[in-house]
Amino acid sequence: MMNPFNYILVKTIPLLPKKLVRVFANKYIAGDSISDAVKTVRELNGGKIMATIDVLGESIKDRNEAAKSRDESLEVLDTIVKEKLDGNLSVKLTMLGLAMDYDLCRGLFSEILDSAKEKNIFVRIDMEDSSVTDITIKMYEEMRKRYDNVGLVLQAYLRRTENDILKLTTEKSNFRLCKGIYIEPESIAYKGRQEIRDNYLRLLRIMFEKNAYAGIATHDDYLTDGAKEIIRDFKLTNDKFEFQMLLGVREKLRSEIVNEGYRMRVYVPFGMRWYEYSIRRFQENPNVAGQVVKSIFS
Ligand code: FDA
Numbered sequence: 001m002m003n004p005f006n007y008i009l010v011k012t013i014p015l016l017p018k019k020l021v022r023v024f025a026n027k028y029i030a031g032d033s034i035s036d037a038v039k040t041v042r043e044l045n046g047g048k049i050m051a052t053i054d055v056l057g058e059s060i061k062d063r064n065e066a067a068k069s070r071d072e073s074l075e076v077l078d079t080i081v082k083e084k085l086d087g088n089l090s091v092k093l094t095m096l097g098l099a100m101d102y103d104l105c106r107g108l109f110s111e112i113l114d115s116a117k118e119k120n121i122f123v124r125i126d127m128e129d130s131s132v133t134d135i136t137i138k139m140y141e142e143m144r145k146r147y148d149n150v151g152l153v154l155q156a157y158l159r160r161t162e163n164d165i166l167k168l169t170t171e172k173s174n175f176r177l178c179k180g181i182y183i184e185p186e187s188i189a190y191k192g193r194q195e196i197r198d199n200y201l202r203l204l205r206i207m208f209e210k211n212a213y214a215g216i217a218t219h220d221d222y223l224t225d226g227a228k229e230i231i232r233d234f235k236l237t238n239d240k241f242e243f244q245m246l247l248g249v250r251e252k253l254r255s256e257i258v259n260e261g262y263r264m265r266v267y268v269p270f271g272m273r274w275y276e277y278s279i280r281r282f283q284e285n286p287n288v289a290g291q292v293v294k295s296i297f298s
Pocket of ligand 1: 013125126127128153155176179180181182217218219220221223244245246248250251266267282284
């Protein structure tokens with residue numbers, strides 16, 4: 001339960017100067033540059049943890065910015081090979097112009113997937129808010145016909161997700177299942193903490209029944225424990241799933257899962273456009289935000 005002090009802090013964080021927000025955003029992002037991401041991924045790889053690298057940013061305003069985002073993703077792919085990193089790429093399609101011009105996005109994303117395919121690197125499409133769910137899935141389906149190194153994120157809070165899994169799963173489907181982070185209306189999304197958890201585990205079972213590969217993306221013990229139970233029920237081997245967590249979140253739980261012999265991948269965001277991402281992380285974890293702000297002001 002969020003205490004009232006933390007609640008007020010979380011609401012005021014967006015009003016603070018960016019420089020100050022950055023001080024406590026550092027926990028959640030690798031840094032501004034690709035060399036910062038390389039350093040973070042190396043450290044993770046040293047601890048037997050894989051990575052997925054994300055160039056920070058969301059919906060872009062013009063075609064030049066979309067092309068720049070493509071270039072940044074291509075640079076990540078080149079760097080993964082050059083630096084021999086155990087990692088793949090996560091992409092937000094709105095950064096490639098999805099919400100502005102579907103065809104433009106298709107062209108830019110194809111270039112990324114061509115390069116990734118040649119390098120044998122997997123690319124994950126992050127799922128954004130519900131205004132783009134349909135077109136994100138459309139793009140995924142289109143690309144999946146041409147590439148098998150592409151996978152999608154599905155959100156357990158959306159009521160539609162069960163149908164999406166049933167519709168989308170084919171041989172070698174690879175999904176990341178997360179709760180979902182955007183604020184969505186009750187008409188399309190479950191709202192209760194427990195009902196989202198229940199749906200998450202139900203969907204995970206369906207994914208495994210349909211023989212999909214699952215990235216189990218959560219920091220919630222209830223779900224990691226529930227997932228392990230399902231993994232035992234289905235007698236799944238490690239090549240059928242992996243756990244996934246965000247950089248800087250619940251590192252103790254992360255180590256426990258790794259020490260139990262499960263595969264773990266950490267989401268490593270980097271780049272100049274760190275602000276919105278960090279604000280979302282604080283809003284998820286007001287207690288951390290509370291501690292940091294207290295330490296800054298005391
Ligand atoms: P929950 O929010 O209940 O957290 C469980 C516990 O973890 C909390 O009680 C707290 O202790 C701790 N915790 C959670 N967040 C924390 C934080 N920021 N700092 C410190 N502690 C924290 N969403 C989406 O809509 N589209 C996407 O593409 C993705 N991609 C994605 C990738 C990966 C690898 C992960 C792990 C998550 C995502 N998400 C996402 C975000 C996801 O939807 C969800 O919002 C967060 O993972 C939080 O949900 P949990 O399942 O962790 O539970």
